[in-house]
Amino acid sequence: xxxxxxxxxxxxxxxxxxxxxxxxxxxxxxxxxxxxxxxxxxxxxxxxxxxxxxxxxxxxxxxxxxxxxxxxxxxxxxxxxxxxxxxxxxxxxxxxxxxxxxxxxxxxxxxxxxxxxxxxxxxxxxxxxxxxxxxxxxxxxxxxxxxxxxxxxxxxxxxxxxxxxxxxxxxxxxxxxxxxxxxxxxxxxxxxxxxxxxxxxxxxxxxxxxxxxxxxxxxxxxxxxxxxxxxxxxxxxxxxxxxxxxxxxxxxxxxxxxxxxxxxxxxxxxxxxx
Amino acid sequence: xxxxxxxxxxxxxxxxxxxxxxxxxxxxxxxxxxxxxxxxxxxxxxxxxxxxxxxxxxxxxxxxxxxxxxxxxxxxxxxxxxxxxxxxxxxxxxxxxxxxxxxxxxxxxxxxxxxxxxxxxxxxxxxxxxxxxxxxxxxxxxxxxxxxxxxxxxxxxxxxxxxxxxxxxxxxxxxxxxxxxxxxxxxxxxxxxxxxxxxxxxxxxxxxxxxxxxxxxxxxxxxxxxxxxxxxxxxxxxxxxxxxxxxxxxxxxxxxxxxxxxxxxxxxxxxxxxxxxxxxxxxxxxxxxxxxx
Numbered sequence: 414x415x416x417x418x419x420x421x422x423x424x425x426x427x428x429x430x431x432x433x434x435x436x437x438x439x440x441x442x443x444x445x446x447x448x449x450x451x452x453x454x455x456x457x458x459x460x461x462x463x464x465x466x467x468x469x470x471x472x473x474x475x476x477x478x479x480x481x482x483x484x485x486x487x488x489x490x491x492x493x494x495x496x497x498x499x500x501x502x503x504x505x506x507x508x509x510x511x512x513x514x515x516x517x518x519x520x521x522x523x524x525x526x527x528x529x530x531x532x533x534x535x536x537x538x539x540x541x542x543x544x545x546x547x548x549x550x551x552x553x554x555x556x557x558x559x560x561x562x563x564x565x566x567x568x569x570x571x572x573x574x575x576x577x578x579x580x581x582x583x584x585x586x587x588x589x590x591x592x593x594x595x596x597x598x599x600x601x602x603x604x605x606x607x608x609x610x611x612x613x614x615x616x617x618x619x620x621x622x623x624x625x626x627x628x629x630x631x632x633x634x635x636x637x638x639x640x641x642x643x644x645x646x647x648x649x650x651x652x653x654x655x656x657x658x659x660x661x662x663x664x665x666x667x668x669x670x671x672x673x674x675x676x677x678x679x680x681x682x683x684x685x686x687x
Numbered sequence: 688x689x690x691x692x693x694x695x696x697x698x699x700x701x702x703x704x705x706x707x708x709x710x711x712x713x714x715x716x717x718x719x720x721x722x723x724x725x726x727x728x729x730x731x732x733x734x735x736x737x738x739x740x741x742x743x744x745x746x747x748x749x750x751x752x753x754x755x756x757x758x759x760x761x762x763x764x765x766x767x768x769x770x771x772x773x774x775x776x777x778x779x780x781x782x783x784x785x786x787x788x789x790x791x792x793x794x795x796x797x798x799x800x801x802x803x804x805x806x807x808x809x810x811x812x813x814x815x816x817x818x819x820x821x822x823x824x825x826x827x828x829x830x831x832x833x834x835x836x837x838x839x840x841x842x843x844x845x846x847x848x849x850x851x852x853x854x855x856x857x858x859x860x861x862x863x864x865x866x867x868x869x870x871x872x873x874x875x876x877x878x879x880x881x882x883x884x885x886x887x888x889x890x891x892x893x894x895x896x897x898x899x900x901x902x903x904x905x906x907x908x909x910x911x912x913x914x915x916x917x918x919x920x921x922x923x924x925x926x927x928x929x930x931x932x933x934x935x936x937x938x939x940x941x942x943x944x945x946x947x948x949x950x951x952x953x954x955x956x957x958x959x960x961x962x963x964x965x966x967x968x969x970x971x972x973x974x975x976x977x978x979x980x
Contacts, residue, residue: 424779424782424785431772435794435797435798435854435858436794436797438809441813445820454818456823457820458820499704502701502704503701503702506697507702510695510698512698513695515698518702518706522705522706529911529914530915531915531961532717532959533717534716534941535716535720535945535954535958536717536718539716539951540716556712556713558705594701618800619803621803621804621918622942626946637804637805640808641918641922644808644811651812654812661805662801665800665801673789673793676796677792680796680859682866684862684866
């Protein structure tokens with residue numbers, strides 16, 4: 414029993430040590446953002462200071478970080494909504510209809526997951542240029558329609574949890590096929606759609622390369638690109654850089670604190686299915 | 688079966704969004720990139736067909752070969768400790784006596800939600816050799832006398848980039864492993880306990896073998912993602928690719944060639960070179976897994 418307590422203590426110490434390592438950089442970032450540049454450069458800072466407002470003002474003077482946050486939120490929400498809706502449609506189509514080449518098409522769809530996302534980036538840029546879509550949000554939103562992972566996850570759900578009889582009864586009631594999908598099937602899919610939406614949202618939120626090459630206008634730029642430019646924009650103004658980081662982390666921290674149970678169980682469910 | 692009406696047209700209707708969008712935003716760009724890789728093109732005048740000239744240049748480009756090894760080194764430096772840590776934590780968190788399971792999982796997972804760019808900037812500030820908190824901390828607790836110039840050393844630069852990826856993804860892998868552990872029937876463990884197996888025996892003889900498919904799956908999927916490493920090195924290198932280009936990864940080279948030097952046609956050849964490298968390593972990993980079975 415004594416050995417048991419010893420092992421348990423070691424386990425807890427290990428868990429706590431890793432947890433502290435995870436959170437310490439964020440803690441340090443928040444603390445540092447409240448000090449002036451001389452202190453940041455010279456001291457190891459452990460307690461909050463009073464320079465947050467001054468740092469914030471210098472940051473906002475040349476980089477509108479809230480604008481970036483709003484732009485990212487807009488693009489991410491639009492892309493996620495489109496992605497989830499389209500994947501629901503496609504997953505449902507593969508699950509409940511029979512048509513020629515169905516299996517070949519599904520394998521083709523899965524194969525797209527093996528292709529690295531950056532392969533076509535130059536062609537994509539040139540194509541968007543010829544569509545006159547450079548410096549707009551379309552190239553960031555429209556490609557989200559096709560997600561093989563989403564289709565795969567949703568098809569599995571529909572295969573196992575949506576009985577075909579429901580479609581039949583919908584047809585008997587005189588609904589058209591598209592109506593059946595919107596009125597009957599979509600509500601039944603809510604659990605899997607919510608889980609998948611979390612995946613889609615996180616992926617899109619962190620998107621960096623596409624907005625960086627597609628958008629030129631500073632006011633249109635997304636948050637990750639603004640954050641990447643902080644170092645060169647504020648060479649030795651560390652206070653302003655730290656405040657920018659805080660703006661990019663704290664909203665997510667708040668959101669995650671409120672939703673962590675749901676997000677983690679969503680990630681687990683998706684992980685098992687994937 | 689009851690419905691005699693042929694609804695197959697609706698099947699095509701429902702699946703069409705994926706294929707139309709993928710053709711337009713995925714396939715056409717990929718094929719267009721292939722075409723560009725066979726041309727000489729500066730972005731202004733019309734592309735001139737040059738056959739395989741760009742690929743010949745690529746094969747003899749020592750910078751490209753260096754980016755392959757840089758990418759692999761950083762990937763291995765991040766994936767090996769990452770999977771070991773995630774597995775260890777998953778095994779501990781699976782134990783019945785541990786309280787606050789959700790809290791720990793949430794804390795470990797949190798960095799996964801922060802964008803790589805943000806993490807990269809945090810790390811580059813923390814490891815700044817004159818003003819960063821890491822050096823000050825190490826000096827304060829007496830581990831080092833003088834500050835270490837981290838980004839002046841190729842290996843520290845790579846290790847820091849690897850640790851960003853590791854920090855960002857170990858919590859995700861942990862959740863995958865915990866889910867895998869939960870899918871192992873508890874009867875197996877109860878039977879082993881009845882037979883008098885020790886805890887260590889159970890981990891090595893039951894848990895790890897049963898978890899192996901999940902482990903290998905994670906490893907294989909990480910090849911595709913890990914070899915596309917880009918944001919971390921970009922931010923950490925701060926436009927400079929690290930000492931001796933030690934932090935220049937394949938995608939970073941692709942980005943610099945195309946969108947900074949505007950050599951689109953050579954960039955397109957690099958894109959296909961990267962694609963081939965990733966396919967080769969995916970095949971090697973998948974094959975190594977199959978051979979072991």
